[in-house]
Amino acid sequence: MACRNIYPNPMSPSLERRVRHHLWSMLPLPAHQTKDVPLLTYPITPFRTVQLVQKAPLDSVSTGTTLYLSSQLLAHYLQETTPKGVTAIELGSGTGLVSIALGILGWEVWATDLELVIDDVLRVNIERNREEAKIVVQELDWCSDTWEWVYPQNEEWRSDGIPEFDLIVCADGVYSMDLILPLLRTLKKLSGARSPLVLLAFERRDSGVIDCFFKESKAFGFVSKKVNIRRILGRQIARWGWTSDDWHSVEIWTMRLKVGDTREGYA
Numbered sequence: 296m297a298c299r300n301i302y303p304n305p306m307s308p309s310l311e312r313r314v315r316h317h318l319w320s321m322l323p324l325p326a327h328q329t330k331d332v333p334l335l336t337y338p339i340t341p342f343r344t345v346q347l348v349q350k351a352p353l354d355s356v357s358t359g360t361t362l363y364l365s366s367q368l369l370a371h372y373l374q375e376t377t378p379k380g381v382t383a384i385e386l387g388s389g390t391g392l393v394s395i396a397l398g399i400l401g402w403e404v405w406a407t408d409l410e411l412v413i414d415d416v417l418r419v420n421i422e423r424n425r426e427e428a429k430i431v432v433q434e435l436d437w438c439s440d441t442w443e444w445v446y447p448q449n450e451e452w453r454s455d456g457i458p459e460f461d462l463i464v465c466a467d468g469v470y471s472m473d474l475i476l477p478l479l480r481t482l483k484k485l486s487g488a489r490s491p492l493v494l495l496a497f498e499r500r501d502s503g504v505i506d507c508f509f510k511e512s513k514a515f516g517f518v519s520k521k522v523n524i525r526r527i528l529g530r531q532i533a534r535w536g537w538t539s540d541d542w543h544s545v546e547i548w549t550m551r552l553k554v555g556d557t558r559e560g561y562a
């Protein structure tokens with residue numbers, strides 16, 4: 296007996312576009328597949344989507360104006376592991392996904408980046424998606440010696456004193472030799488006496504840069520440990536239909552300044 300083919304023929308381009316657009320709003324796609332989407336609908340939790348403005352690198356001089364894999368995986372890792380605390384800062388927030396995830400989890404968040412990225416995408420994304428969450432956006436250049444602080448509790452208030460953080464996060468900030476020392480100096484200053492948990496996510500594009508970062512981090516007094524993200528996120532990501540190639544280069548590390556370590560690292 297002949298069977299009727301119930302499956303449609305290969306999709307027309309317009310149907311494929313509609314299906315892909317629908318899927319974007321249901322399941323996370325790997326960031327490298329959505330770089331050209333100017334307004335990305337991203338399912339940050341099974342019950343909540345956020346809308347992220349992205350600008351193609353050609354429209355902007357910075358790397359931070361589209362979403363990166365590291366942010367995606369760190370945002371989901373935070374939901375799985377729920378570290379404890381109240382105040383969190385994100386360095387190099389880019390499109391802001393991790394800060395938004397922290398806000399949803401109830402943290403008071405400082406979302407920070409260079410001014411250009413803030414003006415291009417970060418501020419609009421936080422405003423669009425923060426709802427009741429306490430998230431402030433402020434410039435924080437790792438190469439600068441001083442920063443002016445705004446506060447989630449009172450955004451009119453300004454201060455030079457570094458707030459005390461319970462958590463520091465940075466997604467895809469370890470990618471250039473030139474930024475290793477500025478980033479480590481920033482992490483050390485922000486760690487203060489409290490020595491909060493630092494979570495770093497990155498893509499291992501250039502092992503020379505990554506290995507150099509962790510070697511230098513020891514000189515600054517940090518202890519680091521690689522997280523087994525395959526164990527924590529593997530099943531969830533398989534449900535999204537991602538292949539191992541989609542995310543094998545991403546790593547998440549915990550870092551913490553050894554209490555009482557006053558070493559400055561390299562000048």
Ligand SMILES: C[S@@+](CC[C@H](N)C(=O)[O-])C[C@H]1O[C@@H](n2cnc3c(N)ncnc32)[C@H](O)[C@@H]1O
Nearest residue numbers: 358359362363366387388389436437438466467
């Ligand atoms: C590869 S992007 C990652 C963006 C975002 N965290 C993500 O994962 O989607 C690197 C980010 O670091 C920021 N960055 C680079 N140099 C910086 C500096 N000196 N001070 C502060 N942020 C910096 C860039 O502006 C950019 O947002």
